[in-house]
Each structure stands twice: as structure tokens, then as C-alpha cells.
Amino acid sequence: MKLFVCQDHVDRGIDVIVDECETFPNLDKIEGSNNLSTTCEYCSGLATYIVANAGSSTK
Numbered sequence: 001m002k003l004f005v006c007q008d009h010v011d012r013g014i015d016v017i018v019d020e021c022e023t024f025p026n027l028d029k030i031e032g033s034n035n036l037s038t039t040c041e042y043c044s045g046l047a048t049y050i051v052a053n054a055g056s057s058t059k
Contacts (some may be wrong), residue, residue, distance in 0.1 A: 003029070004047035006040035013041065013051035021053040028052075 001021060005013040008037070017025035026048045030038060038047040 002052040003048060004025065004038050004044040005049050005051055006043060007044040008045070009015050009040055010049055012016050013049070015050055018058050023054055025051045025053055 001017060003013040003016060014025055014027070017023070030048055030050060039045065040047045
């Protein structure tokens with residue numbers, strides 16, 4: 001599971017991964033060309049982080 005979230009919704013993304021995957025998630029900042037048009041899962045703002053369970057690649 002992988003979620004793209006903005007700064008305001010990082011906590012919500014972490015909570016969802018913990019609840020659904022029962023593990024603490026990886027948290028990676030989106031940088032460079034990866035941030036051109038990626039939007040937050042919870043609003044229309046630009047995503048600044050990828051929150052993913054340990055089994056998902058965040059790259």
C-alpha cells in the first residue's frame with residue numbers, strides 16, 4: 001500500500017497504513033521531477049510525502 005500525501009495529511013496517511021497493515025510505514029519526501037503533478041490522496045494539494053507499508057517500494 002502506498003499513499004501520496006501533503007504536509008497537512010501526513011498524520012492521516014500514517015494512521016491509515018498502521019491501521020490497515022499493522023506496521024509502522026516508510027515515510028519518504030517526494031523531491032525533484034517526481035513532484036510535478038502528484039496530488040494528495042485527501043485533498044487537491046501537491047503531495048510532499050509517500051507513506052507506504054514496509055513491503056511496498058517507495059521509489
